[in-house]
Each structure stands twice: as structure tokens, then as C-alpha cells.
Amino acid sequence: MTTADLRAPEKPTVLRRGPSRLRRRESAAAWVLITPFVVLFLLFLVVPIVYSGYLSLFREQLVGGNTFVGLENYTRALTDPSFLSGVARMALFLLIQVPVMLGLSLVFALLLDAGVLYLQKVVRLGIFIPYAVPSVIAALMWGYLYGPDFGPFAQLADKLGTSAPPFLSADWMLFSLMNIVSWEFIGYNMIILYAALRSVPRELFDAAAVDGAGTVRTAWSIKIPAIRPAILLTVIFSVIGSFQLFNEPSILRNLAPNVIGIDYTPNLYAYNLAFINRDSNYAAAIAFILGIVIMVVSYTVQLSAQRKERAAR
Template identity: 55%
Template sequence: MTTLQPPAAAEPRPAPPPAGRDRRSWTGWGFIGPFVAVFALVFLAPIAYSLYLSLFRDQLIGGTTFVGLDNYEQALRDDRFWAALGRVSLFLCVQVPVMLGIALLVALALDSGRLYGRNFFRVSIFLPYAVPAVVATLMWSFMYGTRFGLVGDLGDAFGLSLPDPLSPDLVLASIGNIVTWEFVGYNMLIFYSALRVVPHSLYEAAEIDGAGQIRVVTAIKLPAIRGALVIATIFSIIGSFQLFNEPSVMQKLAPNAITTDYTPNYYTYSLSFSGQQHNYSATVAIVMGLITMVIAYVVQLRGMRKGA
């Protein structure tokens, strides 16, 4: 990547302020002060507090005691946590490529200019993103019902016995379907806007060289939106690891398929609100946050390196 070079050493340095160091200007801080205050209060303070919490253990019998890193040790050995992480990782490996693939195809189709009613498509595909996740999940859950839902009606209409989308084997795929439905439009919009800024002269040059549409896509469009692809992938990774709304809403309808430790976030929620284990919950959240950060960072590094 090209960045601005620092001023060359040859340039004459401005003279140091006459009265020494304490004459430092605080004007800059005045500008970012309000932001820093809010940022510290709503972002840094809760993280610091979680770290503090994670060093203690509060028991119904015995009260609060300092336990050092015991909670972390417990988290690293916690099968329920690792199973939840495995589940969202599987979700990530299957759902994210499918969702981004569809979003990319739609964005390319819209950008190709060969589609009638482009604006209508763009808006209607984006629309699910405007539906709150809880509402979307409820709506889909009703459709998934094998007795009175759409799945049940389809089964009745064709005399089939369709598999239950809310059974333990299929429920993760059913959640994936909901998430895909919700976020294809959002990702499509990121790709589409990236495609819109590709200079038209490139397409004209390609046409003169006799390149077909496929070649234009692979040689111009995809490389041009690499940055957008990486960003969308990182957002999706974070989203997958933080999966919470969908399982927590569906848990009421499929309590035996979705356990209280179904995803890492849902596990921390259950620990905190059903089990009163706030300290351990904070620990699991911190461990999960670290894992998410590392993976997102690795993806970013890889994505950007190839792009350079």
C-alpha cells in the first residue's frame, strides 16, 4: 500500500517553542475530548470492568473471592464453550461463503446493466436487512413449523413428510437460512457500491481488447472490489461468532434442539442470567472476544497482503 511519506529529513525543522515543553497545545484534545469521554465510558470501562470481574468468583455459598486466572483455566477446559465455538465455526465455514457468494452474484447482475427493474431488485433484496432480527426469526420459525407452518402445509399439499427444520440435526442450517436471508442484501449493497466506483474507461479498454463479460468480471471487477470483499468477510466472521438473536428466539420454539450453550454468546447470556455466574460469564466473553479478534485480524492481513 502507498502511504504518505513523512516529510524528508532535509526539510528545515520548525524552531522549538520558546518557553519549553509545558507550552504544549491542548486544542486538539478539546476537539476529541467529548468523543474520548464517551468512548472511555461506554467502551473501555465495560471492557476493563469485565477484565476485573473475570478475576473473581461469586458463589451462592461463600460469597465473592479473588481467584486470579482460575476462571480462564476453567474456560479453556470447558467442553460446553468449545462445543459452542465449534458450532459457530461450522456455521462460519458454510453459511458465510454461501451468503457472500449470493450477494456477489446479485451485485454483479445488478452492475451488469442487463437487468430490467434494477432499482426494484436492489431495494427488494435489501429489504430483509431492514426487518429486525427478532421479527425475522419469529417469522421464519412459524414457517418452519411442521404442523401448522409453511413446511407443514407444503407437506400436506404434496403428501410428503418433510424433515423438521427445527430438529437438532437441521436447526443450524435453518438458522443459517435466516441469517442468509437477512444479510444478503446488506452485503450486496457493499459489493454493489464498490463496483459502481470502478472507472468506466477500464470496461471500454477491455471491450477494445475483445474481452468477454466473464473475463471482465474476473480481471477487472473482482480485483477492484477485493477490499470490499475482505471487509464483508470480516463483518461476517464477527457476526457468526456473535450469533445470538436467532438461537435465543428459536430456543423458545425448539428448546430441545437449541441448548442454552448453543453459541458462545448465548452461553455467556445463560451463565449470567440463569446461573448467576457473572464472573465466569465475563471470562468466557473475553476469551471469545480475543478469538474473534485474532481470526478477524488474520483474515484482514491475508486479504490485504494479496491485494497489495
């Protein structure tokens, strides 16, 4: 006992020194390897965010200088009808557009996966291609298509002796935007879902077939539950994307300047606050609140999905 006691501490220290040197070398290498990431992360993400947060606590006037105002910009934002209506508009956008878009993505992915389509690869590529078009170009293109006097819809309607729907009017604009965004991203989401479907073990389908399940039943009861995490991923990306809508309305604004106001979406509003109103402090506050809104909504979506999953188990 005593000898062992005396000897025991010796050995472990020797033993401990070995791996710890290795571990130290490993961790040094790890630090070196992640340094570029950490530097860029700090420089281009953390610092600007912290600085924006700092900015949002001040008010700089055109005359009268810069003053610390605490959370005044935030309280102002929460009672600002321009900001609130923008958020509400994006919430509506999200509630309608995201289900439609993801529904279509899912249907296409299932069809492709089931192999019931002719020209599989052409169809797959065709649906995906709009995603390769930059959103600015897409918005320009759709702006032309929507044109009330010169667009193809207008010309077709003219030939038929009627008039085309007023795509760029106040009542239609949000739906016209939804259409553009859906067109852009159905393919992208389809690819995510399709890839997830491809990785579902094939034995499950065989088992289902043996049990007498048809294609639809297999899709509903096996495939969709199996790719639930992928679906959740696309939902969260879409939620974030919706609230950050900027390019499409910003471009269509050139065609319908009185329909898409400076506050049509929260992002557009923040941009105009900074560059037209020259109120960058308030713009920073708006950006922060928008970020918080996005976080809350994303988290809610994730949480409710997880809860459902647990309940399903």
C-alpha cells in the same frame, strides 16, 4: 557567520512562536471536539471492558462470598465442553454460511452493476429489504415459516401428501439458522459490494471491452480484483457477526428448546451463565475469550488476504 549565528536563533523563535500558538489553538479545538467521543468511548466501551476483565478474575459463590481466583475462570473455559462446542459450532457456521452468503451478495452486486436485470431498482430494493427487518422479527418470522405443524412449508407438504423437512430438528437447525442469517444480510453485503463496484473507473471496462473481454471475463478479471478491499470488509464483518450469533438462536430456542441448548452459541452460553447460573464472573471470562477468538480469526483472515494481494502483485 557570527552575526548570522547571533541573529539566527532570534528569528526562528519568533517564527516558531507564531505557528505554535495557532497549532495550540487548533489542538485545543480538536480536543474540545473529540471530548464527547472520548468520554462516551471511555464510559461505555473501555470502562465496561476493563471492569469485565476485572470481574473475570474473581469467583463469587451463592454461599461463601467473593474470592480472587486469578485466571481460573479462563482455564475452566478452555476445558469447558459447552464453550468449546459452541465455538466449534460457530466455526462450522462461519465456514459454510459466510462463503454462501457473500458469494450470493457478490453475484447480485455484479448482476446489478452489469445492468442485465429487468426492474433494477425494484430488485435492488427487494434484496436489501430483509436487512431493514430487525433480526428478532426476522427470527420470529422464520420460526413461523419453519413450524412443523402449522408453517406454510408444512401445509404445502401436507397437501402434496409428504412431510416437510424437519427444519427445527437437531440435524437441520444449524442450516436453518444459516438460512435466516443469509436472508438478513445478503442485501446488506450486496449494497457494500455494489457501491464499491460503482466507484471502479469505467475506463477499465472500456479497455477490457476493446481487448475483447466479455461480461463474465470483465467481472472475474477486473471487477472482483478491483473491489477486493470491500470484499475483505464484508468477510471480516461476517466473521465477527457469526461468532456473536445470539438473537436468532435465542428466539428459535422458544420453538425448539431441546435442540438449541443453553450453550448453543458462545454468546448464548455467556448470557445464560450470567442470568441462569448466576455466575457472572465466569460469563465475563467467556466473553473475553470469545473476543480474543474473534480478533485472532479476523486478523488471520485479513493477513491471508493481504498476503494474497501482495503475491498477486
